[in-house]
Amino acid sequence: MLPFFPALYKDELLYSLFSRYHMRSGNRYIKHTFNDLFSKTSLIPHVLIPKHLCTLKRNLEGFVTIDLNDWITNHTLFYYFTNFSDIEVRESVFHSMVKGEVRNFPIPIEPNFYLKFCPECVKEDYKLYGETYWRRCHQVPGVYYCFIHEKILEDSSVISQVRYKKKTSLEAATLENCLINESSQYNTFWNHTNLLWEISIQCSKISSVNLQVKSEDMHEIYRILLYREGYVKANKKNFKKLAIDFINFYGVEFLDLIGEPSEVNKKCSWLDLMCNKTQGTFHPMKHALLTLFLNESVENLYKYKSKKIEPFGKGPYICLNPFASHYKQYVIKDFTLETCPKTKEEVGIFYCECGFQFTRFSNSTHVFIKQIKYVDDKWWKRYLDWKRDFKAPMGYETRLDIKKNMRHKFNWYSIGYSRSGAKDKIAQRRNEFINLIKENPDSNLEAINKINKQPYAFLLKHDKKWLKKNMPNVNKYISRSFDWKARDTEMLEIIIKAKEVLLNKENPTKITITSIGRITGKLDIIRKPENLKRMPKTNALLKSIIETDEQFQLRRVTKTIADLVEVGEFLTVSKIRRLANIEKGKSDIVDNKILDACTKQSN
Template identity: 30%
Template sequence: MIIVVAHFPSLYPDELLYSGIARYHQMSGNLAQKHTIRELFGDRLVCATVDLPSHLELLASRVHNLYSCEQLIQNHTLFPYYACFLNGDEIAQAEMLMKRGTAQGMVHSSLGLLATKVKSPKFLRFCRECYKAEAKECEPYWHRFHQLPGVSICPVHKQPLNVSNIHCATHNHKFEFVALSKIKEEYFSEVNVDARWSENLAYIAEQSASILTSHWQTKTIPSYKNLLYEQGYITAKGRVKFKELLIQFRQFYSDELLQHLNCEVTTVSETWLHKLSRNPEEIIHPLRHLLMVRFLDGTFNSSVIASHPPFGDGPWPCLNKAADHYHLAIIKNCAISRCSKTGLPVGTFQCSCGFVYSRRGPDRSNEDKYRIGRVKQFGQVWHSKLKGLNTVNLSLRKKAGLLGVDPRTVKNQTSILLNFKENPQSNEAIASKSSMITNAMKNASLRIQKARVNWRVLDKVLLNVAERAIEEIKSMPEPTRISLASIARTSAVGELSLKISKNLDKLPKTKAYVATCIETTETYQVRRLLWAANRLFEGEGKIVGWRLLKLAGLNHPLRKQVLNVFNDLIHQNDLDS
C-alpha cells in the first residue's frame, strides 16, 4: 500500500530537491529525520543526497505525482549540468539509477565523478543577497547553481557565495535535511578567492548556471580540434602542439586558479587537457570543458557544444564552370571524411553533371561554399566543353579561364583525352586513369626523396632514450601509464612514437625493451590501486573502498584482474583493523 503525502511544498525555481525535503521536514513536525524520509520514500535508509538524489519514482508516487521524475531531475537536481557532455546511453543509465534507486555512490560513479579530481563543495553555499530578497518575498532556500563545482560567485548578484556549516557529503550525515531558513546568514563568511580571479570566476558561474538551466545535450563528446586549429595549436600534420598549449593555458588562467579549481596542468605527464584535445571517449568534467571553451573561444553556447554540419546545410552549389548550372545549389548530398594530416573535416560534393570536388572545412563564411580544394573528377560535361574549346583558336590561358582551372590542368586533361580511346564509359575511365597517374607520380617522387636510415644506429639511440624516459615516468609522484605516447612526451623526442610504431621490426633492441615495459589497461589500473592504497594507509591508517577508487581514478565495473586486487586490498585492510 502506497501512503500519499498530503502537503508536500511547492518547489521554488532552481531549488534543490534536498531543500524542498528539508522544508517539508520543518512543516511536518517530525522529531526525527528518519521519520520524514520514511514518509516520503517508504524507506528510512534513503540518504540525504544534495546533488544527485535517487529513489525518485518512490518520491513522485508518494507526493501524489505533484512532480514527475523528469521534472525533479531536470529542474531540481544538478543532473542537467553533468548530462551536458554525455551521450544518450550514459544519460539513460544515470536517469534510470536516479529514478529507481541504487547503492550509495552509484549515480556519481556512472557520471565519472568518483574518478575526477574536480571536487564538489564540502558545505552547502548561499548568496547573502538572494537570502535577503527571498526572506522578504517567501522564504530563503538552497539554490542549485550555488552548489556547482567551481562556482564561487552568485551568477545573479555577482557577489561571493557564503559557506554554511551544512555538509554536502552523505558519509557522515546520511539522514540530515537542513533548510536554509534554519541558519543565520550573518554568521557565515564568504568564499575566500583572489580578486585577480574575479573575471574568470564570474564567467564560470554564469556559464555553469546556463548549462544547468538550458538542458543542452551534445549526444557526442564535443571536439575542440577546429578551435585548436584556428588558434594555431595544431600542426599541418594534425598534431597538437601540447607544449605551447600548456604554456599558454597556464598563463591565461594562472597555476593558482587552476589549483583552486582542481584543474591544474602543471605536470609533463598525461593531463585532462591532453585528453580533452584528442576527442576523448571518457567522461571529462563540465568545469574543464568550460575552461577549454573560454581559453579558445571565449563564449559558450549551443553552437559550441552542439554538433553542427561542418559545411552547413544543403543543397550545395555545383562549381563546374563548364556547366549551365554553374553556382546553382543543386547538389543534395555531402560526404564528410577526416583529413589524415590535420584531423579536420573534408567534404566531397558530387553533381549530376559528373563534376566532383572536395574541400577541407569547416566552412567559416557563406563564401566558403564557393571554394574548391581539389577536383576529384571533371565529368562528361566538363570534358565535352574542353573538346569544343580545343577545336577553336584560343590561348591556353583563355581556355583555362573558361573552364575554371589553371593552364597546366587544361594541358594535362587534353593529353589524357588524346591518349585514351573514347568508349561509353570514357569519363569514368579518364578520371580513374588520371587519378592513378597522378598518385603514381606522387609516390615515385616520395620514394626518390626518402633518405636512407641507419636502423642499427637509430636502434641504439632510441633504446637509450626509451630507457631514460621510462625511468622518469616510473619516478613521477603520481602514476602515469607507460605507453608509446607517454614515452615520447617524457623523452621530448617528438617522432619517437611514430618511429617505433611504424618500424618496430627494424628496431629489435628497442622493440624488445619497450614490449616488457608497456602497460596494459589492467596493469596500469592495478598500479594506480596500489599507489592509492599506500597513500590512504599513510595518511589515514585505513583503506575505504570508495575513497580508494576515487584516489585511483577508477569506476565500477572493474576489470577482473583489477577487481581481484581491489578486493584483496579491502580484505587485507579489514584483517589489519
C-alpha cells in the same frame, strides 16, 4: 499520507525541501523523516540527485500534486550530471531518481564540499518568508556568483559530500549555518572576476537546460571549433600551441583557484583527451572551460553536430583542367585535406573523374591551382600540342596571365615526373599490385605489403585514386602463434614464489588469484579462464593453492596461537578470536581448533 508538507520555493533544491520538512515535523530521529517521505528508515540522501521520488509522490497524493519531470529538471542537478552523457546514462539516472533502484552511475562528478549561499538572498528570504533555503543554482559546481545580486557565493557550514559526513542528516539553511563572511576565498583574485563570472554562466547553463549533445558528439564538435580557431589543419591538431594558448588565456593561478589541473600541456592530460577521439565522460566544468576558450557558449554546441569542416565550401567543387569541356564547372565531388610540407599551410587535393588532379590553398580567396598532381595521357598530349603555339587558346582558357600560370604548373609537373620516372612506372606498378592480390587471394593489405611493399608505396604517392578502388577486399588480421607451453612453465615458477611470499607475510593475506596476480604483476594473464585453459599446469597449481575462507581462517588461527605461545601468553578463546579476527559460529573446524589449543595449554 503525510499530515503536512512545505511548499516548494522557486529554484529550491529538493534536499532543502526535505530538510525543511524534517525541521518542522518535530521528528526526533532522521529515520522517522525518511519513513514519512520515502517509506524507508535507512537511506543515504544525495544532496544534488535524490532518489525514491516515486514513493514520495505516492505518499503525498491527496493534497499535493507533484510533477516529477518538473521536480527533477528544475529542482535537482539532473542536467548538470547528464549533459554530455549518452542517452543510456541519462535514462539510467532518471530511472534511479524516480524508482530508487541501484544502477550504474558512471559520472565522475562530486558536489561542492560545502553547500553555498548568497548573503543578500538570505536577508531577502527572511524578510519575505521568515526563513531561507538552499537554492539549486548556488550548488552547481563551477558557479561562483549569485546572478541576481552579482555577489560571490559563500560557503556554509553544511557538508554536502556524503562520504565526509559523520552521520546521515538533513540540514536546512538557517542563520546559524549560513554565517555571512565579509572576505570570500575568491575575493583575493579580483583580476579574475570576469573569468569567474563567465565560467559561472556556462556552468549554470549546463545545469538548467538540455544541451542536446551526447558524449559521442563532442569530438566532432570540438574538432570543428578547433579548426575554426586555427588549432587544426588538415585533420592534424597543433596541441602544443593549443595548450600554451589555453594556459595563457586562463592563467595558472586561475586554474589552481577553481581546482582544475594547470598541467594541461602534457600528453594524455584532460585537455588532450577531450580534443582527441576519446570515449568517456568529462567533468562539465572542463567542457565549460574549453568551450569558453574557443569563443563559444555551451547552449550553442548542438548547432555544430551536423556541421563539417568545409574550407572550400559545400561541394561540388570547381575543376581547373583547361582542356576539359567542363573547365571551371563544379563537377568534382570530393577532396582530401593535407598540409604542405614546406609552408605548413593547409591544401586541398581535388580528384576529377576526367583524370586531372590538383591542389588548392584553403585560405586563399582566389581560385587557382597550387600544384598539379596528376594529368591523364590524353590531357598531357593536348598540353604538348598547345605548347608549340603559345598564342593559341589553352583549351578553354584565353586569358594570357592564366595561360602563363598554367604553363608554369604543367612544366613543374613534367619536371617532377621526369625526375622520378613516375609516369612510365604507373602501369608497371599497377600490374605488380594486381598480380600480388591474385597470387594471394586470402591475404589482406598487411600480408601483401610483407611480401612486396614497393607497389603499394609507389601507388599511394602517385596514383592514390586508382589504389583506393583496387584495394584487397580481405579484412582480417594475420594470426600470430604464441608459445603457451613456455608461458605455462614460466608461470609455474612465478606462482610458487608468490605463494611463499604470501605465506611469510606478517599480516596474513588470503591466497587468491587476485593476491597472486598483484604480487607477480601477471593478473591480466591468470584471471582469464581462456588463458588458464592453455596453461594446464598453472591452472592445476592455482586450484591446489587457492584458499577457501575456512582454510584462511585456520591459517590465521594457527599463526595467532603460535605467536601467543612464543611470547608466553595464556590462551583464551576470546583472545584468539579477537587477534585472529574470527567470528563465532562461522566454521566448526575453526571453533574446534581454538578450543583444542586452549584445552591443551590448560592440561
